[in-house]
Amino acid sequence: MVEPHRALGHVCVPDRTWWETFTLSTEWVGTVSLFFTAMMGAFVGFFLGKSHKSQGGELPEDILTADVDDGDPELGEFSPWSWWPIVLAAAASVFIVGLAVGHFLLPVGLALFVIAIVGWVYEYYRGYFAR
Numbered sequence: 001m002v003e004p005h006r007a008l009g010h011v012c013v014p015d016r017t018w019w020e021t022f023t024l025s026t027e028w029v030g031t032v033s034l035f036f037t038a039m040m041g042a043f044v045g046f047f048l049g050k051s052h053k054s055q056g057g058e059l060p061e062d063i064l065t066a067d068v069d070d071g072d073p074e075l076g077e078f079s080p081w082s083w084w085p086i087v088l089a090a091a092a093s094v095f096i097v098g099l100a101v102g103h104f105l106l107p108v109g110l111a112l113f114v115i116a117i118v119g120w121v122y123e124y125y126r127g128y129f130a131r
Contacts, residue, residue: 084120091116 020027060071095109 079123082120082123084116084123088113088116088120 017027060066063070091109091112093109094105094112098105098109
């Protein structure tokens with residue numbers, strides 16, 4: 001006897017998916033990946049909730065009567081005229097090229113790196129901007 005849901009003219013609901021029919025097993029990767037994606041979303045939501053709560057619940061950007069400098073923290077002192085960061089980046093580039101191309105450039109990059117670090121740290125101790 002033909003079951004009613006398998007008869008012609010009726011909508012058939014398959015007992016198995018194509019994958020289960022083909023491999024005679026269950027595929028777990030999709031289910032596990034959806035679970036871990038939901039967990040990551042829960043972690044992000046938890047982090048955002050905790051960080052919002054630790055900031056007092058309302059940021060200065062959210063207050064209509066706030067000034068621009070209310071949410072501006074002190075970040076430190078930076079030298080807009082300093083050339084040492086460029087020298088430091090060039091030294092790191094020479095060192096990385098030395099790793100990729102030839103090891104004879106490694107000591108050159110390392111020496112330039114040390115010179116750039118020392119120069120950047122001590123730039124306020126000598127010259128026009130000495131304190």
